[in-house]
Structures are given as C-alpha cells and as structure tokens.
Amino acid sequence: KxxxxxxxxxxxxxxxxxxxxxxxxxxxxxxxxxLHCLKHGTQMGWLIDPEDRSVFVYRPTQSTEVFDQPEQLLPMPSFARELQLTVGELFGWLLE
Structure with a gap:
C-alpha cells in the first residue's frame, strides 16, 4: 500500500x-x-495446528490429508517440489 x-x-x-x-x-x-484460495487457483493449502502438532494439506482435486507423525514428509506444491520438510522439522522451527 x-x-x-x-x-x-x-x-x-x-x-x-x-x-x-x-x-x-x-x-x-x-x-x-x-478452500476459497483453492477454488481460485491456489495449488496447495496447509493448515498448521501447533497445539495438535498436525498439518492438514488441502489440494484442489484431492481429499484433505492429515500429517501428524514427526517423520512424515510434507507434500509440496509443484514449484517447491525439491523442498523436503518433515512434520518434526516444521514444528521444530515453529516451537523454538
């Protein structure tokens, strides 16, 4: 602005x-x-719940997935496909 x-x-x-x-x-x-973003062209949405240490992953044409195990690799949108991040790493950063 x-x-x-x-x-x-x-x-x-x-x-x-x-x-x-x-x-x-x-x-x-x-x-x-x-969901509004996905409807208008967003490739992927994450909803991070720090209290539950879970990540809900939303994609336009797939069912919502929940990632809540520290060793699970989180899916990335196509432009960030080379990025590798586990649930444990994500919450390690957020909860420092």
Whole structure:
C-alpha cells in the first residue's frame, strides 16, 4: 500500500497458502479461507495446528490429508517440489 501498511485484499490467489491456527482462532473460518484460495487457483493449502502438532494439506482435486507423525514428509506444491520438510522439522522451527 502507498501508506506503508499491509494490504488486506488481494486480486489474485497465492500459489500456496499456509495458515497457522492460533488458540483463539476459528478453524472453520481458516479452512474456508484455504478452500476459497483453492477454488481460485491456489495449488496447495496447509493448515498448521501447533497445539495438535498436525498439518492438514488441502489440494484442489484431492481429499484433505492429515500429517501428524514427526517423520512424515510434507507434500509440496509443484514449484517447491525439491523442498523436503518433515512434520518434526516444521514444528521444530515453529516451537523454538
């Protein structure tokens, strides 16, 4: 924005959307945001639940998957396919 603030309205969908659920946040609202992005061109959405140490992975044409084992490799969108990240590594970064 011209005034230096952060924009709150975006004209295009991101390629990848990542939401981190906070304790006071409504999971339904966050999920709706991810589904809205997928409907408009986003390749992949992650909903990270730090309290449960789980990652819900949303894709436009597949069922939602849940990753909650530390050794599980998280799926990546096509443009980040070379990135390898396990559930344990992700939560190691988030919970430091």
């Amino acid at each position: 011209e005034n230096g603030g952060v924009a709150n309205v975006f004209a295009i969908a991101p390629d990848w959307t990542i939401e981190i659920l906070s304790p006071d946040q409504n999971q339904t609202k966050v999920t709706k945001n991810i």
